[in-house]
Amino acid sequence: MPDYKLDSVPSKLLLGLSTQRRTGKFCDVKIHIGSCCVWAHTCVLSIFSPRLLDFFINPDTAVGSRNKQSRKHPNAYKNWSLNRPLEVFISDLAEEEHAEPVECFECLDKVVDFLYNGQIVVGGPEHVDHVEGLSKLLRIVALEKVCQEERDKLVALEAPEEEFAEASAAKETCKKLLPGSKPYRCLACGSKQRTAAALLQHLREPSHQNTSLECSICLRYTAKSELELRSHLDLHEHALPFFCASCDARFRTRAALSSHEPRHSVQTPFVCGKCGKGFKWKHALHNHELVHSDVKRHLCDICGFTTAHGSTFKAHNMVHAGVCFKCPVAGCQFVATRKQTLMQHIPTHTNQRQYQCEVITSEWIIIFFLN
Incomplete structure (x- = not known):
């Protein structure tokens, strides 16, 4: 038995690595999907993905790379570093495996997150296909089992035909946006x-x-x-x-x-069935519906904090990791876990008032002229 054991070390290590992945700090791999990319660490990817482990050990094959120059000189891939991250393209991996390409950035982000914290919310039927495709492509056995469980749940729910039709339409829309297609x-x-x-x-x-x-x-x-x-x-x-x-x-x-266009519209076509509140975007309605749910999908394994919102959970994790945004004004001790909160705080150090109520202003003008 060890003389001393600190149980929080593994959790802090995983939380720190996950925070680094979000910012790209100390990451030596960029995984490209469509026009987007996610950062990761080779040490984490190689543990869970035999496909990527083989890529890292045998970089001479240059599988998954679109760098033609490096394909001519494969030894260049033996010397990647933090300043020169290794770039992996999901579409190229799919081509090598003769698999159907998956170009859903949201699902790739979820898959990589799963490797860091062991948690994932797969989403609707179309996203089950995306996550399952990525898990098979990267040979992540644990995630394939999760996808099978999600499929069993969907079958058990016996969803109406309209929902499956909507999911199929969403899947077809996603396919139309693939780089390999001609939209x-x-x-x-x-x-x-x-x-x-x-x-x-x-x-x-x-x-x-x-x-x-x-x-x-x-x-x-x-x-x-x-x-x-x-x-x-x-x-x-x-x-x-x-x-x-x-x-x-x-x-x-x-x-x-x-x-972008709904920003300029006053219409809110997506309405909450429980409270009647309307939203311009479907994903905004989805985020709002979590307020009415008793299920908290995100649990902090350090302090037990729970929340239904992913953005709130990420901000909470940053507190444990010591990541924060400090006010740049000398002498101010204000600290925030969100950059947006800091930006809202900074104007308090000036005498400027950017927002003026037009109703109150017009009333004062009327009073002035009447007197």
């Missing part, structure tokens, strides 16, 4: 392109005839003439081809623009 279609000739830039180049070809005056890029504009349509296409000639009609924001994909 941008020319309305004039039906030609499909992988990117908006490629479609724009296609529309500008001299031999191409714009028989449709509707914009094939944004699908939101209909011109009165072909000359007017070509003038409109100039607006899409940008590194971020999709633009908001209500503000100056620009986006790389049509889906990102669609996600």
